[in-house]
Amino acid sequence: MNLDSTQIVVIHDGLISTNDPLLVELRIRFGEQNVEYFPSSNPGLEYVLANLSSKMVVLLDVNFSHGEKSGFQVFEEIRERTSLIYVIMITANDLNTLRTEDLITLVNHDAFAIESVASDYIKIISLVDKAAHQLEVRVASVLEQWINLRSPDEQATQFIMTSDGTKYTLGDLLGEIRQQSEIGMAVERNILVLAIDLLTRQKEKLNG
Amino acid sequence: MASFHILYDEEDTELGGYFEACKSDLVRFLGDNLAGSPISELNASFDVATLDAYLRGINPHNYLLIAYSHGDDSSLSRNGVRYISTQTNASLLINSLFYAVSCLSANDLGPEIIGHGGHIFVGYRRTFMIPLDYQEVSINCANSGLHMFILGQKAGVAFESMKAFYTTQIDRLMQFGAIIAASLLVDARESLVFLGDADLAITDFP
Numbered sequence: 095m096n097l098d099s100t101q102i103v104v105i106h107d108g109l110i111s112t113n114d115p116l117l118v119e120l121r122i123r124f125g126e127q128n129v130e131y132f133p134s135s136n137p138g139l140e141y142v143l144a145n146l147s148s149k150m151v152v153l154l155d156v157n158f159s160h161g162e163k164s165g166f167q168v169f170e171e172i173r174e175r176t177s178l179i180y181v182i183m184i185t186a187n188d189l190n191t192l193r194t195e196d197l198i199t200l201v202n203h204d205a206f207a208i209e210s211v212a213s214d215y216i217k218i219i220s221l222v223d224k225a226a227h228q229l230e231v232r233v234a235s236v237l238e239q240w241i242n243l244r245s246p247d248e249q250a251t252q253f254i255m256t257s258d259g260t261k262y263t264l265g266d267l268l269g270e271i272r273q274q275s276e277i278g279m280a281v282e283r284n285i286l287v288l289a290i291d292l293l294t295r296q297k298e299k300l301n302g
Numbered sequence: 303m304a305s306f307h308i309l310y311d312e313e314d315t316e317l318g319g320y321f322e323a324c325k326s327d328l329v330r331f332l333g334d335n336l337a338g339s340p341i342s343e344l345n346a347s348f349d350v351a352t353l354d355a356y357l358r359g360i361n362p363h364n365y366l367l368i369a370y371s372h373g374d375d376s377s378l379s380r381n382g383v384r385y386i387s388t389q390t391n392a393s394l395l396i397n398s399l400f401y402a403v404s405c406l407s408a409n410d411l412g413p414e415i416i417g418h419g420g421h422i423f424v425g426y427r428r429t430f431m432i433p434l435d436y437q438e439v440s441i442n443c444a445n446s447g448l449h450m451f452i453l454g455q456k457a458g459v460a461f462e463s464m465k466a467f468y469t470t471q472i473d474r475l476m477q478f479g480a481i482i483a484a485s486l487l488v489d490a491r492e493s494l495v496f497l498g499d500a501d502l503a504i505t506d507f508p
Contacts, residue, residue: 240481253482255432257372257405259316267482280431284485291488292476295469 100226101148102129105138105168106155106184116153116215120222135162139171146176146272147242149235151206151225153218156185156192166196173203176272178234180225183208184218233289234271234282241268304366304507305340306332309353311371311380313346320432320441321370324403327441328368328448336452350385357394364397364421364507368448373404373425376411386411393418399457399498399507403444405429408495415497421506422457422498430490433483436475443468443487451504458500465491 102124109117111131120129132138135158142152152172156165163171169181183205185192192208200208206225209218229235241249241264249265256262256277262270270278308329312322325343332339344353369386372379377387386392388410396419402411408425415423424447432440447464455463468491475484 252434254486255316255320255434257317257429257431259314261434264482280489281482281485284489285481287492288472288481288485288488291469291472 099128099149100124100229101145101150102153102222102226103132103138103142103150104129104153105132105135105142105165106153107133107135107158107162108155108186109133116218119215119219123219123223124226134158135165135168139163139168142168142172142179143175146179147238147268149226149229149239150179151222151229152179152181153222154181154183156183156187166199169203169205170199177204177274178229178232178238178272180206180229182206182218182221182225185210233286234274234278237282237285238268238271241265241271303339304336304504305342305360307342307344307356307360307365307367309344309348309367309369309371309378309385311346313381314372317372317432318346320437321403323437324370324441324444327445331445331449332452335449346380348385350383350391353385354391354394357391361394361397364399366507367395367398367400369400369402369404371404373402373407373411375406375409376414378402378404378407378411388414395420397421399502401425401448408493408497412495412497420498421502422496424461424494424496426490426493427495428489428493430493431486433475433480433486436480436483439471439475439483440487440490443471443490454504456501456503457498458496461494461496461500465494468494 102120104117104120109131111117117129117131130141132141142150154165154168158164165183169183172179172181183200189208189210207221209221244264250263252261253264253267254262262277267281271282308325310321310325312318314321329341332341369378376389377384379385392411392414395415398420399422400415400420402425405426406429408427412423412425446467447460450460450463451457468487472484472487475487
């Protein structure tokens, strides 16, 4: 898997794998190898959780057959493990018929968007484009990729210690970043401040 | 000759080693550059009442107090006991130059000390993290302002030198690809606070 490529994972039981216009368009835009389609939610979820280190946008249907996890359940299980994957919920239902508590879950856990499948595919493609771009520029995602590129030994070495004495390896930090915990967000913020600091001083040099 | 009073919590289970290493670095630097200057090391065994009496004994005159321990917005603490606090004894730090290598203490404790007649407070307004592979760099940065002050720079200039030293070390770490360690130093540098009279020099603390 190419860590530089954004993976588009479509988990939806109402599409035709070979020639559905949505899938065809996604494959053209993001590359055949970067679009994965799952007509069932359980294997789709398994795939997402097994590939947390890749940049990923998930297009997730709300409703699945009996015995399958619902889209909301899949969304919550993804969010239990990471905040760095963008999830776009799509549903055949009228958005007004969705349960309030489900909508609250989506808002509180930072769903990228919810869209009616009745919308034309261009709108959904546009949302995927936007999500993919935001992933490209999100500090946490870039940092996650940087950590993933370290050797296993480097990732297992204790790296920083917080004021309460907790020590973190790069691997630990990766988990904290995915969870967007306090330490994860602090690391993210520090990297951003470092980048601004370096850029600002470089600008001074150029001007000077 | 300036007297240095150093409080440090070497018994802290998490950061005791770091605090003691900071203290040792300062003592070594003084030995190399200001030989003969009196140094009082107050380790984790002191109690608050004893410390208060100690401060009363030295605070009629200008003095230098350095602390390496845990802290919060309003206090410094050792083993969960607040030994300098806005609520109790901050007023005893009148006439001090006080440098606290402690999380958060620049927020409330520092201004309180200056409000009570402290000459200078330098500290940090956020919690800080230590890059384990680069602890020595972190210690050098933490003490760099004191080093410059000891070598004769006025307090305000020494503080700017300290930030510049941080920047130099950040650039060094970046050359090694130590991005996260460099980012921790940026955070510490941005968290630094100077309060008080920037024109004082070590000769004002005889």
